[in-house]
Amino acid sequence: MKRLLIRGGRLVDPANTVDEKLDVLLSGGKVAGVGKAIDAAEVDEVLDATGKVVVPGLIDMHVHLREPGREDEETVESGCRAAAAGGFTAVAAMPNTEPVTDDQATVGYIIREAIRAGYSRVYPIGAITREIKGENLAEMGSMLDAGAVAFTDDGHCLASAEVLRKAMTYSLIFDVPIIQHCEDPELVGDGVMNSGITATRLGLAGNPCEAEEVIVYRDCALARLTGARFHVAHISAARSVDIVRNFKAEGVRVTAEATPHHFILTDEAVGDFDTNAKMAPPLRGAADVVAVRKGLADGTIDCIASDHAPHHYDEKEAAFANAPNGIVGLETSFALVYTELVLGGVLDFSTLVRRMSTAPARLLKLPGGSLAVGDQGDVTVLDLDINWTIDKHKFYSKCRNTPFHGRQVTGRAVATVVGGRVVWRRDGD
Numbered sequence: 315m316k317r318l319l320i321r322g323g324r325l326v327d328p329a330n331t332v333d334e335k336l337d338v339l340l341s342g343g344k345v346a347g348v349g350k351a352i353d354a355a356e357v358d359e360v361l362d363a364t365g366k367v368v369v370p371g372l373i374d375m376h377v378h379l380r381e382p383g384r385e386d387e388e389t390v391e392s393g394c395r396a397a398a399a400g401g402f403t404a405v406a407a408m409p410n411t412e413p414v415t416d417d418q419a420t421v422g423y424i425i426r427e428a429i430r431a432g433y434s435r436v437y438p439i440g441a442i443t444r445e446i447k448g449e450n451l452a453e454m455g456s457m458l459d460a461g462a463v464a465f466t467d468d469g470h471c472l473a474s475a476e477v478l479r480k481a482m483t484y485s486l487i488f489d490v491p492i493i494q495h496c497e498d499p500e501l502v503g504d505g506v507m508n509s510g511i512t513a514t515r516l517g518l519a520g521n522p523c524e525a526e527e528v529i530v531y532r533d534c535a536l537a538r539l540t541g542a543r544f545h546v547a548h549i550s551a552a553r554s555v556d557i558v559r560n561f562k563a564e565g566v567r568v569t570a571e572a573t574p575h576h577f578i579l580t581d582e583a584v585g586d587f588d589t590n591a592k593m594a595p596p597l598r599g600a601a602d603v604v605a606v607r608k609g610l611a612d613g614t615i616d617c618i619a620s621d622h623a624p625h626h627y628d629e630k631e632a633a634f635a636n637a638p639n640g641i642v643g644l645e646t647s648f649a650l651v652y653t654e655l656v657l658g659g660v661l662d663f664s665t666l667v668r669r670m671s672t673a674p675a676r677l678l679k680l681p682g683g684s685l686a687v688g689d690q691g692d693v694t695v696l697d698l699d700i701n702w703t704i705d706k707h708k709f710y711s712k713c714r715n716t717p718f719h720g721r722q723v724t725g726r727a728v729a730t731v732v733g734g735r736v737v738w739r740r741d742g743d
């Protein structure tokens with residue numbers, strides 16, 4: 315059994331209330347020891363983490379890997395390599411692939427491709443409805459048997475309250491979360507960016523916060539009705555955060571995630587029709603950004619996820635109204651969160667680790683998110699002192715669609731360890 319010693323780093327492991335200089339010994343894919351000055355004599359490999367921070371492997375619970383179907387945009391392999399380079403030891407893959415991930419075979423295919431690639435772990439999220447058509451429930455039970463960890467029709471909002479209620483009731487058998495892309499399609503209408511002064515100035519059709527709020531409220535109410543676990547994907551609007559906070563206070567089993575772009579950028583980033591600032595839900599106003607940050611600080615929002623959504627250059631070159639939604643995020647997420655929220659005084663570092671590792675692991679019932687003896691040996695080593703400039707040309711992802719190109723940030727993953735094996739290490743730049 316290969317033994318890896320991660321030596322000399324500051325271990326930050328909020329699940330075990332640890333924040334001190336400790337070595338971590340990994341053996342047989344698990345954590346075999348945590349302590350001061352573990353003897354390196356009997357190990358096969360030493361990873362020197364002096365001056366670095368060691369955390370339970372980061373987990374991105376909302377990623378579009380595009381395979382099967384759009385291997386020109388991303389593959390399981392290229393996406394997992396980008397994830398590892400971003401410090402993520404695991405990602406959850408969204409089901410809006412071609413074909414849709416709505417059966418056992420597709421779930422199994424994605425898991426096998428991820429194992430073959432040998433970078434980050436991939437946990438598929440299955441579709442709630444067949445072909446994401448919002449009508450008939452997919453084979454949730456058999457997808458879970460194959461390794462799916464949750465269900466969503468992401469990419470689309472599951473608009474039918476009755477179908478969603480059925481899905482929630484069914485999900486109770488397995489106690490897995492139902493994840494919703496909260497945007498009422500009728501209220502979104504032709505909207506291509508946030509309703510507001512920038513949309514008016516650009517002459518673009520607006521997508522109001524209310525399109526999100528009504529679905530967040532409705533589906534939290536359905537979670538109360540059914541007792542199911544409900545998770546709000548990429549929350550963007552201030553009142554949506556209030557709604558989640560209120561339902562949580564009632565004891566309803568609702569959780570939420572936010573993306574870096576929604577708590578860093580406003581709709582002004584659309585600027586002069588920049589399609590790299592086009593996503594669904596859209597970038598909102600300054601008050602919404604403040605509210606999402608507050609939600610992350612007070613725990614209303616449990617997780618940070620990138621909603622990594624690769625699109626080809628030529629697709630994003632279309633007129634704003636016709637360009638596809640979404641941006642890549644795996645290789646920028648940690649640095650953006652650290653720079654904006656930790657250095658910006660919104661979260662302390664251990665809360666960042668909760669939002670980006672411990673909480674998504676608990677929510678999806680994954681091993682990981684904790685580095686006690688016996689836990690899974692997934693570890694991220696971070697350099698919190700490095701200042702660097704985001705350069706889209708250096709991404710491992712196949713796509714370059716980011717509004718953060720050229721941005722100065724601080725903090726970066728320097729090594730990513732999955733199951734006790736170093737799957738990625740930064741050499742220089």
Ligand SMILES: [Zn+2]
Nearest residue numbers: 468469495547
């Ligand atoms: Zn979505």
Ligand SMILES: [Zn+2]
Nearest residue numbers: 408468469621
């Ligand atoms: Zn998504």
